[in-house]
């Protein structure tokens with residue numbers, strides 16, 4: 084196991100009725116910028132619960148954060164926050180709203196002489212951010228308790244992340260009942276996103292990190308178990324609670340400790356989203372099975388461990404590893420996410436593969452994967468094989 088240091092300062096309030104905790108977390112005299120998306124929180128009652136918990140506090144609302152949050156939209160929220168002198172940012176939504184809230188909180192504390200776009204990609208030092216609170220409405224990304232934001236700028240075809248301890252949320256509310264209103268497509272996305280976050284930090288090579296491996300296997304097995312329960316009965320509280328906690332733990336920071344990390348499926352996926360507008364999880368469903376086949380030899384040992392422990396497969400390492408990739412692919416398909424580009428109407432596979440290669444070169448993502456040996460040309464081959 085490699086050396087590590089770990090600290091996660093986000094307080095989590097988990098369970099039914101926990102939105103009321105906003106009252107204990109945010110000071111009575113706070114001026115809160117309330118950030119959300121397209122309005123599902125008004126239809127499902129979450130907005131009303133948030134407003135009730137905030138009581139007499141000054142609340143300035145910014146609605147309209149889109150999926151894959153757009154820099155220009157976020158800058159409008161920053162301007163609104165400045166105009167109103169807010170001192171808290173409260174994000175209510177899925178990963179897009181929460182990532183956007185992190186950017187807004189950082190931009191509001193940035194030296195006005197610095198271009199806020201430099202936050203993205205960590206191109207300027209970030210020393211502070213306004214305090215951030217989150218009410219999660221879509222279990223998938225783990226953004227509610229980590230220090231990462233992913234921001235898109237369509238104008239320049241960029242989808243890039245930033246990481247900074249200043250944007251750890253102070254607290255997050257995880258109430259599983261708020262996903263009663265989640266469309267099947269987003270439920271499937273959540274399952275696949277949480278699954279691939281875990282495999283990125285686990286399906287590499289053996290590193291004697293036994294607790295972390297078993298934590299990853301526990302998360303993956305839980306996702307496999309709850310998927311059919313969620314499909315059969317949306318509103319199954321226990322299944323929803325387990326999905327929400329599994330997705331959180333996949334990105335909470337414990338799984339990767341002391342481990343080699345891959346993240347190449349995400350690098351490919353971000354470029355597919357920018358080029359074709361696919362949902363984040365859809366791109367991962369395309370990239371991961373193809374990447375596992377492409378890097379089969381380097382990943383054989385962990386694939387075999389995964390196949391035996393998560394899928395209860397038997398046989399020699401080659402047989403189990405191959406069957407594990409196929410089981411993963413079928414799991415994604417059963418969650419409603421095609422694993423081939425053609426499943427999303429992308430027929431010019433050569434153009435998609437060349438596009439991903441060009442974008443990765445432009446973004447200087449030249450040495451990906453746990454060994455740093457996956458080049459943009461390899462990614463082109465991985466996308467081609469997923470046609």
Ligand SMILES: NC(=O)c1ccc[n+]([C@@H]2O[C@H](COP(=O)([O-])OP(=O)(O)OC[C@H]3O[C@@H](n4cnc5c(N)ncnc54)[C@H](O)[C@@H]3O)[C@@H](O)[C@H]2O)c1
Pocket residue numbers: 120121122123127149150151152176177178179180182220221222223224225226229231232233261262263264265266269272273276334363
């Ligand atoms: N910060 C991180 O660590 C991290 C990790 C992975 C991905 N991401 C990023 O997060 C974004 C994706 O986030 P996401 O998958 O959570 O989806 P999302 O936030 O983009 O939301 C998808 C859709 O679901 C709707 N929705 C959300 N909650 C709902 C509810 N309870 N009921 C009905 N509709 C609801 C939203 O309005 C939106 O239309 C991408 O930009 C991705 O790159 C961030």
